[in-house]
Amino acid sequence: MIGVRDLDIRGHLDAPILGGVCLDLERARTLAVVGGSGAGKTTLGLSLLGFIRRGMRLAGGEVELEGRSLFALPERELRRLRREAIAYLPQNPASSLTPTLRVESLVGERRTEGSPSAEQLLESVQLPGDRAFQRRFPHQLSIGQQQRVAIARAIANDPGLLILDEPTSSVDPTTQQVLLALVERLRDERGVATLLISHDLPSAGRVADEVIVLSGGRVVERGGALRVLDSPADPYARALVSASPDIAAGQPRTAPAPSHAAPVLGVDALCAGYSVGRGRGKRTIHAARDVSFDLAAGETLALIGRSGSGKTTIARTVLGLHPPAAGEVRLGGVRVPPRVRQRDRPQRAALQLVPQDPGRSFNPRRSIGDGILRTIRRIPALRGAAAAARLTHVLELAQLDPALAGRRPRELSGGEQQRAAIARALAAEPRVLICDEITSALDTIVQRQIIDLLKRIQDETGISLLFITHDLALAHAFAHRIGVLSEGRLVEIAPSGQFARRPQAAESRVLLESAPSLSRTLAARRDGTPSAADGDAVSGASRNAASGARGNAGEHAGPDPVSGRSA
Amino acid sequence: MTTLAGHQLREQAAARAARLRAHPLRPSVATLALSALLGAVVTVAVAGPLMAPHSESAVVALPYEGSAGWFGTDYLGRDVLSRILHGGRPIILIPVIATALSTLVGAVLGVAAAALRRDDVIMRAIDLFAVVPSILVALVLFHRFGAHPWVLTLAVVVSSIPFTTRFARSAAHPILSSGYIEQARMIGEPLPAILVRDVLPNLIRPVLADAGLRFIGAIYLVAAAGFLGFGPPPPSTDWGSMISENIGGAGLNPWGVIAPSLMVLLLTIPTNLLADRFARRVAR
Numbered sequence: 001m002i003g004v005r006d007l008d009i010r011g012h013l014d015a016p017i018l019g020g021v022c023l024d025l026e027r028a029r030t031l032a033v034v035g036g037s038g039a040g041k042t043t044l045g046l047s048l049l050g051f052i053r054r055g056m057r058l059a060g061g062e063v064e065l066e067g068r069s070l071f072a073l074p075e076r077e078l079r080r081l082r083r084e085a086i087a088y089l090p091q092n093p094a095s096s097l098t099p100t101l102r103v104e105s106l107v108g109e110r111r112t113e114g115s116p117s118a119e120q121l122l123e124s125v126q127l128p129g130d131r132a133f134q135r136r137f138p139h140q141l142s143i144g145q146q147q148r149v150a151i152a153r154a155i156a157n158d159p160g161l162l163i164l165d166e167p168t169s170s171v172d173p174t175t176q177q178v179l180l181a182l183v184e185r186l187r188d189e190r191g192v193a194t195l196l197i198s199h200d201l202p203s204a205g206r207v208a209d210e211v212i213v214l215s216g217g218r219v220v221e222r223g224g225a226l227r228v229l230d231s232p233a234d235p236y237a238r239a240l241v242s243a244s245p246d247i248a249a250g251q252p253r254t255a256p257a258p259s260h261a262a263p264v265l266g267v268d269a270l271c272a273g274y275s276v277g278r279g280r281g282k283r284t285i286h287a288a289r290d291v292s293f294d295l296a297a298g299e300t301l302a303l304i305g306r307s308g309s310g311k312t313t314i315a316r317t318v319l320g321l322h323p324p325a326a327g328e329v330r331l332g333g334v335r336v337p338p339r340v341r342q343r344d345r346p347q348r349a350a351l352q353l354v355p356q357d358p359g360r361s362f363n364p365r366r367s368i369g370d371g372i373l374r375t376i377r378r379i380p381a382l383r384g385a386a387a388a389a390r391l392t393h394v395l396e397l398a399q400l401d402p403a404l405a406g407r408r409p410r411e412l413s414g415g416e417q418q419r420a421a422i423a424r425a426l427a428a429e430p431r432v433l434i435c436d437e438i439t440s441a442l443d444t445i446v447q448r449q450i451i452d453l454l455k456r457i458q459d460e461t462g463i464s465l466l467f468i469t470h471d472l473a474l475a476h477a478f479a480h481r482i483g484v485l486s487e488g489r490l491v492e493i494a495p496s497g498q499f500a501r502r503p504q505a506a507e508s509r510v511l512l513e514s515a516p517s518l519s520r521t522l523a524a525r526r527d528g529t530p531s532a533a534d535g536d537a538v539s540g541a542s543r544n545a546a547s548g549a550r551g552n553a554g555e556h557a558g559p560d561p562v563s564g565r566s567a
Numbered sequence: 568m569t570t571l572a573g574h575q576l577r578e579q580a581a582a583r584a585a586r587l588r589a590h591p592l593r594p595s596v597a598t599l600a601l602s603a604l605l606g607a608v609v610t611v612a613v614a615g616p617l618m619a620p621h622s623e624s625a626v627v628a629l630p631y632e633g634s635a636g637w638f639g640t641d642y643l644g645r646d647v648l649s650r651i652l653h654g655g656r657p658i659i660l661i662p663v664i665a666t667a668l669s670t671l672v673g674a675v676l677g678v679a680a681a682a683l684r685r686d687d688v689i690m691r692a693i694d695l696f697a698v699v700p701s702i703l704v705a706l707v708l709f710h711r712f713g714a715h716p717w718v719l720t721l722a723v724v725v726s727s728i729p730f731t732t733r734f735a736r737s738a739a740h741p742i743l744s745s746g747y748i749e750q751a752r753m754i755g756e757p758l759p760a761i762l763v764r765d766v767l768p769n770l771i772r773p774v775l776a777d778a779g780l781r782f783i784g785a786i787y788l789v790a791a792a793g794f795l796g797f798g799p800p801p802p803s804t805d806w807g808s809m810i811s812e813n814i815g816g817a818g819l820n821p822w823g824v825i826a827p828s829l830m831v832l833l834l835t836i837p838t839n840l841l842a843d844r845f846a847r848r849v850a851r
Contacts, residue, residue, distance in 0.1 A: 319753060340753055348755050361746035365768045371747070374764075378754045428754065 001027050001193050002048060002161055007061035009043055009052060009217075017043050017056055018217040027160070028191040030183060032208035032225065034198055034240065036443040037414060040217040041197045042091070045165050048195060049088055050078045065161070084112050087159035091166045093150035097138040103149055104134040110156040121152040124185075126178050143307075147175045151182065162186065162194040168203045176203070177514075183207050199443045201244040202516035205229045205525070213237040230522055243448040245473035247515040252476055252496035253300070262333060263294035264464045265318070265351070265432050270327035272310075272317045287313035289488040291327070295432060298458065300465040302475035302496075304511060305485030311468045312356075314485070315436050318466070319351055331431070349379045352430035356437040358421035362409040369405030372424045379428040390427060397460075398423035399453055415446035422453070426461075434466045439474060451478050472515040476500055484508045598844055605837040608830065612655025619652040621645070624802035631819035638822035641813050645802075647823050651830060654804040658793070659834070661716055662785035665723035670778040672724070673731025678766060680732070681739035682758070690736070693729045701726030701784070705792055714797040722792075723785045731774075731781060738773045742766050779842025783835050790831050806830050 002025045009018040018040045025031050033041050046053060047063055050070030063070045065085070070078065082088070090096055097106055107118045115121075119129030125148040127133065138146050155162065162183070168176045184207055186192040198204050204211060208225040213234060221234040232238045272288040287310040295301050305311050316322040318329050320340030328335050336347045355361045362371045369391060376387045395402050400419040409417060418438055425433055435454070439447040451474065458465060469475050475482050476496050483493040486507040494504070503509045594602075611618075620636070621627055626644045628635035638647035680689040705722035712718045742748065743766065751761045792798065793807025804812070806827035813823030 321749060321753065341755065343755075345755065348753065353750075353753060355746050355750075357746055361750050363747045363765050363769070366764075371750075374751070374756070375754050378756060424750070 001025055001066060003062075003064045004044075004047070005062045005064070007044070007047060007063065008059040009040075009047065009056050010059045011056045014059075016217050018047070021061070021214075021217070021219055023212060023219075023222075025161070025193045025195060027193050028187050029209050030187055030194040030196060030207050032196045032198060032204035032211045033214055034201060034204055034211060035214035036199065036240065036445050038216075039214040041199075041214055042165055043217075044214065045088075045163050045195060045197045048161070048163055049082055049086060083110070084157055085159060086161045086163065087154040087157060088163045089151060089154045089165065089167055091169065093154075093167070093171070094138070094143060094146035096150050096153070097146060099138050101137070102134065103136050103138075103141075106138070106149060106153050107134075107156050110153055112157045115156055115158040118152075118156075121156050122149075124155075124182060125149075125152045127152070144171070144175050147171045148178060151175075151179060155182075155186065158190070159192060162192050163197070164194065165197045166199070167196070168198060168200045180207050199240075200516065201229060201241065201444070202246075202518045202521045205518050205521040213240065226522060226525060229518060239445055241518070243444040244516075244518050245444070245447075245471060245477065246517045246519050247473040247476055247500065247512070248517040248520045252500060253478060253480055262297075263330075264297050264332060265295040265466070266330035266333065267294075267314075267318060268292050268328050268330065270314065270317060270329070271325040272313050272322055273325055274313075274322075287488050288317060288324075291485075291488070291490045293483055293490065293493060295464045295466060297431075297464055298462045299481070300458065300467055300479040301493075302467045302469060302479035302482045303485055303490075304469055304472055304475050304482060305507075306470060306511075308487075309485040310488035311470075311485055312436055313488075315353070315434050315466065315468055319353055319434060345379060345381075349428045350431045352425035352428050352433055354418070354421050354425050354433060354435045354438050357441065358417040358438070359409050359412075359414070361421055362417075364409055367406050367408060368412065368420045371409075372405070372420065372427050375424050375427045394423040394426045397426055397457055413446075414442050415449065418442065418446075418450055419453070422450075422457070426457070430463065432464045432466060434468070436468045437470070439469065439471070447474070454478070472511050473517065476515075484511065598841065601837040601841050601844075604833065605841065608655075608833045608837070609659060611652065611830075612659045612834070615652030615655050619646075619649040621649040623650050623653040623804060625649070631813075631816035631823065633820045633822070638826045639820040641809070641820075641823050642816055647809075647813075647820070647826055650804055650809060651806070651826055654806050654809055654827065655830065657716060657799050657803075657805040658786060658789050658807065658831070661720050661789050662723065662782050665720045665727065665785050666778055666782040668720075669724045669727035669731050669781060670774060673728050673733075674735045674770070674774055676728070676732040677735025677737075678739045678762065678770070680736045681743050682762070682766075689732075693732050696725065697729035697733070699726070701788055702791060705788060705797070706795075709792075709797050714792075714800070716799065719789060719792055719797065723788050726788070727781050727785065731777065734777045735770065735774055738770055738777075739766060742769050773846075776842060776846035779838065779845060783839050783842065786831070786835050786838070 004021055004023045007018050007021040008016070011017045021040075021044060023031065033044060035041055043053065043056065048070075050063060050073065052058055058071060065081065070081075073081070101109075103122070104118055107121050111118070111121075116124070118134060122129040122133065127145060127148050138149070141149065164179075164183070167179050171179065180203060183194050183196070187194060194207075196204060196208060205225060210223065211225045211228040212219055213221040213228065213232065213236065215236045221228055221232055221237040228237065229241060232241050270288055270291045271286070273284045273286045275282055275284050289310075291310075291314055293301065303311050303314065313322060317324050320329075320336075320338060320343055324338050329338070330336065331347060331350050337343050340348060362368055372391055372394065373387055376382050376390050380390065382390055391405065392402060395405060398419040400416060400423055404412060404416060404420075409420075412420065421438075422433075433454075439450055442450065454465065455478070457463065465479075467475065467479055472482075476499070479496055481493060481495050482499045484491050484505055484507055486505070491505040492499070492503070492508050499508065500512065503512050624645065627646045628640045628644050630640060630642050630644045632644065633639040636646045636648050638651070641647050641650060676689060676693070683689075701722070704726045705719065708718050708722045708725075748761060748765055751765055789805070790807035790810075793805045793809075794811045796808070796811065798805045798808030809827035810824055813820070817824045
């Protein structure tokens with residue numbers, strides 16, 4: 001149906017973005033393109049729309065849709081194809097909704113002859129299809145609903161080809177399940193060909209027939225999904241698979257359980273909220289309710305929870321950036337003032353943050369080294385040669401090339417920015433490092449490197465870590481204890497091993513069940529039964545039948561349609 | 568495996584840095600041409616009195632004599648070219664001074680409003696000024712204080728400040744809530760240090776881009792004031808005043824009107840385009 005031949009796309013100064021990429025995608029097949037960030041995945045996905053991003057150029061190769069070369073088509077014809085034959089879902093689907101259009105127009109305007117009705121489309125993504133819902137504007141929907149409206153909108157033209165760019169990285173678990181089930185159904189019922197771009201291997205492992213591994217713009221491995229994801233041959237592909245967090249395969253952290261006799265950090269009955277709206281519509285959101293926990297020296301405590309469960313507010317309140325409504329924070333048993341500017345220097349030094357978006361936590365007009373030196377001058381109050389020595393020391397600790405210290409933040413990769421942020425936090429010689437979703441923007445290989453780095457630093461310095469994440473598999477492999485947040489309450493706190501075996505709270509069980517696991521997904525597909533990971537509320541029966549029917553499709557596909565050769 | 572991926576990342580970062588270095592913000596041909604044109608007009612305006620063949624008050628021929636000199640004579644028989652060369656200074660100096668003042672005051676007020684969070688008081692007061700048309704402000708001030716250049720400057724400053732303040736405030740807002748300000752607060756950096764090290768360097772480019780657009784507004788206001796008869800006291804003149812002085816004889820010597828109008832356009836159009844380019848570059 002769609003074929004890519006020797007695609008060669010160049011960027012600035014002819015830097016290769018894609019080189020010699022070939023692929024074939026037939027009707028009713030799903031092809032996953034996996035790889036780290038910067039591998040050229042999005043560029044490849046957009047080229048299937050006949051689109052090349054600004055600043056890049058086509059240096060060679062073809063993209064053929066049903067025998068017609070997309071790059072040779074006039075713009076008008078290309079636009080017609082994009083409108084009628086192809087569906088594209090961008091990385092952040094909610095951003096594709098025009099805020100001034102109602103749901104009915106958003107979904108309706110892309111419908112073509114033979115498309116299902118707007119109502120059916122909405123119901124296919126588990127949204128109410130009724131009139132009242134259709135009259136709403138995007139801002140009247142939750143984020144999860146917005147994402148699903150965007151999906152309904154994308155497929156409203158009854159496409160033959162569906163291109164999904166990292167569809168699971170920014171959506172909540174429910175939407176993720178809806179989307180994956182929809183991909184399977186569109187393929188089985190309407191013969192839709194799907195290109196799934198992702199670094200989320202469990203999702204790819206669930207729906208893909210074939211997998212292509214992309215690294216540095218080149219295909220390093222291709223083949224049936226089960227084979228590639230289970231036993232990849234290429235070293236990069238192997239690294240990618242082994243770095244994928246896996247709740248079923250991973251061992252819980254079994255370091256010596258630190259003693260809680262004198263906790264480094266104590267949080268007692270902490271409540272925090274913020275008000276939204278103005279005037280009569282003003283109300284208070286309780287982001288943290290009565291949260292208490294202790295953190296021992298050398299311990300890692302993971303706080304997990306879905307978005308909106310209060311994780312970041314708790315971190316900010318502990319740091320003194322957000323005023324608590326009640327409760328207290330203690331350092332070494334001594335109560336500290338609620339606001340950071342009331343705290344003295346040792347208290348400020350003791351708690352350091354590694355933020356979610358490290359790139360933006362450095363002044364864009366100054367070098368990374370300058371940003372780290374600022375902490376060194378302000379907190380340990382070192383000057384001159386002593387400050388320079390400390391800078392070198394923390395860069396080494398964070399394993400960041402000292403040559404990069406002179407660069408501006410935007411000149412560093414995501415992983416390097418994160419190392420720089422860790423170095424800056426270490427510069428203050430903290431007792432507790434508060435890490436707020438520090439891995440969520442990184443691809444799995446870099447994610448693994450950062451986690452390994454933090455483990456090593458912890459072993460060397462005996463620092464304590466408060467590790468905030470929504471990724472249970474990661475928390476399980478990295479933290480000594482796991483605390484689960486639900487609607488601002490800490491509903492469970494338990495050692496990692498015990499937590500995974502015997503979750504107590506309902507929220508813990510939900511999180512455990514929806515935790516990604518490549519091994520579990522692959523095992524389930526081999527057995528022809530849906531894995532426990534997707535055993536939630538999504539149209540159970542119909543999907544059972546679907547996955548049963550094609551359980552082994554990937555393995556017995558005969559001639560490999562990806563490469564055109566025998567697998 | 569770790570070294571492989573780490574190595575690749577480092578290479579990518581190095582390539583990215585090399586690309587950034589290889590493509591500094593090199594001005595385009597159009598930008599250079601516009602700058603040259605603007606430079607020429609400003610030179611004529613500033614150094615004009617030295618180049619003028621006659622003084623601004625010398626009568627050289629009959630009124631509206633089209634054939635005398637380059638652009639003929641004006642309503643009193645004075646050389647239009649000489650008056651053009653003499654009349655450029657006020658129309659450039661007043662907007663330059665006024666724009667500098669209003670940008671400075673606006674930046675201080677705007678950052679203060681953004682930093683203080685409870686900025687309602689400052690902004691509501693500012694809004695009161697914003698709704699009064701600038702030409703009205705100028706006319707009222709002229710009525711009270713007379714048509715001195717400093718009154719005109721004051722009029723431009725007063726009518727610009729609401730806009731420069733609003734702009735500086737909205738530019739400062741995202742900076743003040745950014746991660747790096749938060750980091751600075753966390754290590755206990757005092758507010759003045761944060762303003763100087765973090766806010767100012769990131770604010771200066773957007774504010775300068777806005778100042779370019781304000782400058783054009785100021786030129787229009789000064790030209791309009793001149794046209795309405797509030798230019799420099801006679802026999803001094805500016806290009807706006809010249810247009811109104813000579814409009815009665817436009818049929819006899821059209822250059823008396825066309826020449827000063829052209830000069831205003833040659834000043835504002837390149838300034839406008841350059842400010843626009845600069846603003847777009849800042850936005851990127």
